[in-house]
Each structure stands twice: as C-alpha cells, then as structure tokens.
Amino acid sequence: MQNDDVxxxxxxxxxEASERLFFRELIDVNSKPSDQVFRSGDYQVILKxxxxxKGQIQLFFPKDSAAQLVTEMLGEPVDEIEKxxxxxAEFGNTFGGLFFKNFLRSNGAYQMGLPECRQMGNKKxxxxxxxxxxxLDDVNIYAGIQKE
Amino acid sequence: xxxxxxxxxxxxxxxxxxxSVNICGLQDAxxxxxxxGKRALEILRNESIDLVLTDVNMPEMDGLNLxxxxxxxPKLFDVPVVVITSLKNDTSERLMLQEHATAVLGKPIAIPExxxxxxxxxxxx
Numbered sequence: 001m002q003n004d005d006v007x008x009x010x011x012x013x014x015x016e017a018s019e020r021l022f023f024r025e026l027i028d029v030n031s032k033p034s035d036q037v038f039r040s041g042d043y044q045v046i047l048k049x050x051x052x053x054k055g056q057i058q059l060f061f062p063k064d065s066a067a068q069l070v071t072e073m074l075g076e077p078v079d080e081i082e083k084x085x086x087x088x089a090e091f092g093n094t095f096g097g098l099f100f101k102n103f104l105r106s107n108g109a110y111q112m113g114l115p116e117c118r119q120m121g122n123k124k125x126x127x128x129x130x131x132x133x134x135x136l137d138d139v140n141i142y143a144g145i146q147k148e
Numbered sequence: 149x150x151x152x153x154x155x156x157x158x159x160x161x162x163x164x165x166x167x168s169v170n171i172c173g174l175q176d177a178x179x180x181x182x183x184x185g186k187r188a189l190e191i192l193r194n195e196s197i198d199l200v201l202t203d204v205n206m207p208e209m210d211g212l213n214l215x216x217x218x219x220x221x222p223k224l225f226d227v228p229v230v231v232i233t234s235l236k237n238d239t240s241e242r243l244m245l246q247e248h249a250t251a252v253l254g255k256p257i258a259i260p261e262x263x264x265x266x267x268x269x270x271x272x273x
Contacts (some may be wrong), residue, residue: 020256021164074163083159090160093205094255097234101254109239114157114205 005103007132010143013098014134021073021091024136034128037142039063042120043085045092048113055147057099057112058128059092063119065139085117092117095143150270151195153180155188155202155214156232164257165201165232172263174270185209189217192224199269204233204240212247219248228269232257 007029015026041063046056061069070078070087078084092115100110128144152169154162162181169177180195182188186209188202200218204211211231218224228250233240236254244252251265 017256070160074160075167086158087160090158090164093158093161093234097236097255101237104237109237110235112205112235114207 006145009099009103010132011134012102013095014141014143016098017091017095018134018136018141021094022069022136023072024139026134027137028135030133030135031130032133034131034142034144037131037133037140038120040121042066043088043117044120045088045115045117047092047096047115049096049111050113051109051111052100052104053147055145057092057096058131058144058146059088059095060120060131060142061088062140069139081119085119089115089117150174150177151180151198152177153182153188153191153195153197153200155182155185155200155206155211157183157203157206161203161232161255168257168259168262169201169266171259172266174266185211185214185217188214192218192227197227199266200227200229201232202229204231204235204244212244215244215247215249230265230269 011029018024018026038060043061043063043066045059049055049057066084066088067079070084073087078087096112104110128146131142131144134141134143154165156162166179180191180197182191184206202211202214215229218227218229231244231249231252232255234255236252241252250269253261
C-alpha cells in the first residue's frame with residue numbers, strides 16, 4: 001500500500017463521513033505518535049479487514065465528545081453508553097466503506113468484519129505507532145491502520 | 149400507508165434509514181425493525197410488507213442470505229428488497245442485482261438517491 005494513497009483515501013472518507021453523518025467539516029489533518037493522543041475512557045472502533053489486506057482499521061473518539069457526535073448524527077439526545085458505542089461503530093462502518101471506495105476506486109473487492117466499539121481502559125493497549133488526527137472543528141477523531 | 153421492514157444490526161443505522169424515508173416524504177410509513185436476516189424472515193412470515201431495506205454485514209443471517217431466502221419464496225418473491233451497505237462496490241452490486249435485489253445503495257445514504265428509489269419502488273407521487 002502506498003502511504004500517499006492511504007492518506008488521501010482516509011482524508012476523503014473522513015470528509016464525506018463527517019459531513020454527512022456529523023454535519024461537521026474537516027478542518028485539518030496531521031499525524032502524531034499514538035501515545036500522545038489517547039486517554040483512558042476514549043472510544044475505540046475496530047474494523048477487521050480481510051481483503052485487500054489483513055489487518056484492522058481503528059478509529060478513536062474522545063470520551064468527552066462521543067455523546068455529542070452521536071447526538072448530532074441521530075438528531076436527538078443520546079447519553080446511554082450502548083447507544084454511543086452503536087453510533088460510533090456505525091460511523092466506523094461507513095468510514096471503512098468510504099475508505100475502500102476511494103482507495104480501490106470503486107472497482108476492487110474488499111471485505112470488512114462487523115465493527116466493534118469499546119471504551120479504552122489503557123492507552124498502552126493501542127498497538128499503532130502513529131495515527132492521523134482529523135480536526136472536525138472543535139472535535140478531533142483519530143484513525144490508523146494496523147496490518148497483520 | 150407503506151409498510152417498510154428495516155434490517156440492520158445497528159440501532160443507529162436503522163434510525164438513520166427511518167429518518168431518510170421520512171425526509172423523502174413517507175411521514176406516515178409504518179416501520180418494522182430486525183437486527184438480522186433470521187428475525188426479518190419471522191416478520192415477513194407474519195406481516196404484509198411493501199418494502200425491505202436491508203444491510204449486508206449482519207450476525208446470524210446476513211443480507212445476501214436474506215435476499216436469497218426472500219427471492220426463493222413464491223409468497224415473498226414480489227416484495228422489493230433494497231440493499232443498503234457500506235460494502236458497496238461494482239462486484240457486490242452485481243451480485244445483489246443477480247439475486248434480484250431492486251437496488252443497492254451505499255452508506256451514508258444519499259437522500260436524492262433514496263427519494264428516486266422510493267418513488268420508483270412504491271409508486272409515490
């Protein structure tokens with residue numbers, strides 16, 4: 001995988017997913033070491049990928065913004081943890097599909113598993129070295145790819 | 149009044165699909181919801197449904213198997229099935245259409261696309 005293609009595909013996927021689901025514009029993207037960005041209690045969405053590579057797409061949402069993002073998505077107040085997890089997992093699912101649509105230019109096959117969302121207990125459990133930081137106005141979402 | 153079955157394992161996705169249908173002008177639609185294909189078949193056996201909107205990637209029974217079961221049943225064959233999936237690409241779309249899906253929509257749902265589809269499928273004004 002070419003890093004430039006991955007980055008551009010991630011960026012386009014985040015632009016479209018955040019505008020259409022959170023009604024938020026992507027302001028900026030940068031890259032950071034993962035141990036600088038996560039806190040215990042943040043939400044992690046894992047998408048297992050089996051084709052065109054084996055690995056995971058991981059998204060991270062700050063715990064302080066997660067309920068607000070899902071509320072914006074559904075257009076009604078959401079504060080139950082299970083509904084927050086479900087909303088973030090659905091965002092991850094949509095983001096993953098858009099990433100591959102851009103990365104494979106609509107004509108390649110890809111396969112993802114069901115998205116899983118959990119709250120992180122320990123930031124050291126994240127095995128990614130670096131993540132992209134997507135600035136959606138006053139909320140940051142983080143994303144990374146881990147290949148097996 | 150249109151009777152619509154929404155099949156998706158995500159509560160959020162089902163809510164977003166319902167809102168999209170409402171925005172497209174079907175404010176009085178009656179909705180049934182299922183979180184997998186198996187549960188959807190139970191509903192289809194007991195209710196008269198005008199349209200099925202289903203995800204693909206689900207536990208228990210996925211959307212492709214649900215589609216095959218509906219289209220192999222003489223009783224259910226005429227029920228239009230629209231697939232709404234984040235896994236949309238040329239290959240998956242062709243496969244779903246071969247299995248007699250009415251249409252395949254990608255996620256996130258584009259309202260104009262959903263509107264055209266509902267208009268054609270349910271003969272909305």
